[in-house]
Amino acid sequence: MPTSPRSLDKLKPHDGIKIAPSILAADFSQLGNEVKGVEIAGADMLHIDIMDGHFVPNLSMGPGIVQSIRKLSNLPFDVHLMLSEPGRYIEPFVEAGADHITIHVESSGDISAIIDLIRESGCSAGITLRPGTPAASIKPFIDKIDLILVMTVEPGFGGQSFMNGQLPKIRALRAMIDASGKPIHLQVDGGIATGTACQVVNAGADVLVAGSSIFKYRNDFPKAIQALREDK
Numbered sequence: 001m002p003t004s005p006r007s008l009d010k011l012k013p014h015d016g017i018k019i020a021p022s023i024l025a026a027d028f029s030q031l032g033n034e035v036k037g038v039e040i041a042g043a044d045m046l047h048i049d050i051m052d053g054h055f056v057p058n059l060s061m062g063p064g065i066v067q068s069i070r071k072l073s074n075l076p077f078d079v080h081l082m083l084s085e086p087g088r089y090i091e092p093f094v095e096a097g098a099d100h101i102t103i104h105v106e107s108s109g110d111i112s113a114i115i116d117l118i119r120e121s122g123c124s125a126g127i128t129l130r131p132g133t134p135a136a137s138i139k140p141f142i143d144k145i146d147l148i149l150v151m152t153v154e155p156g157f158g159g160q161s162f163m164n165g166q167l168p169k170i171r172a173l174r175a176m177i178d179a180s181g182k183p184i185h186l187q188v189d190g191g192i193a194t195g196t197a198c199q200v201v202n203a204g205a206d207v208l209v210a211g212s213s214i215f216k217y218r219n220d221f222p223k224a225i226q227a228l229r230e231d232k
Contacts, residue, residue: 008076011044011076016206016229018044018045018208019043019207019208019229020045020208021047022048022189022211022214024060025211025215027215031065032072035069036072038075038221042226045076046078048061048065048066048077048079048098050062050081050082050083050089051083055082055104055107063093063096064096066093066098067095070097079102080128081102084108085107086101086109087109090118100125100146101125102125103115103126103128104129104130111127112141115127119144125144126148126185127147128150129150131151131165138176139176142182146185147186147207148173148184148185148186149188150170152190152191153190162190162196167199167200170186170188170204171204173204174186174204175204188200190209192208192228194228197231201231213228
């Protein structure tokens, strides 16, 4: 059985662009094969979107799915909780095999305490913000996190178009990270494909979450992943 690194520590910032395929776009009738396929193809982590139908207008998978694919992959599991009350679900996802957990700054509860809970569990912790939430909302937590996720679509559904207006926010967060001196990953999710990947990388991102732009090429995952890394 694959062993879990329990954090994103092995993915050092600034040593190249990391690709995180989002299994929301995978063929769930072939999920095990798809997870294995993107790992073999060179993915750096697996992005897993968890939605509660309340914080966002959609439902997705729960801890059971994470547990079922954990034994199939050595990739770090990057779990994005789009939940109204994420603090209630940290333990179930840690037990299921999460390595990293990202929560929304707009969620209910004591965000700082939830970040502490994630880190105390042995996972790395991230924080994310909706397109309408300003970059400054991250400032109170920057000394406690390992990753910032910028949503370049409204969270909830895959396949949406990239919001070009989020590029200034990515640049602002890159400047904030650099000023902090901390090795924080800057991840971007939403409409990432060739043509937009280069824009977010140039703005300062180092981790790209991609769903349909990878999984629609299920006959050639290596080519799809490499195309994102090399987008100019």
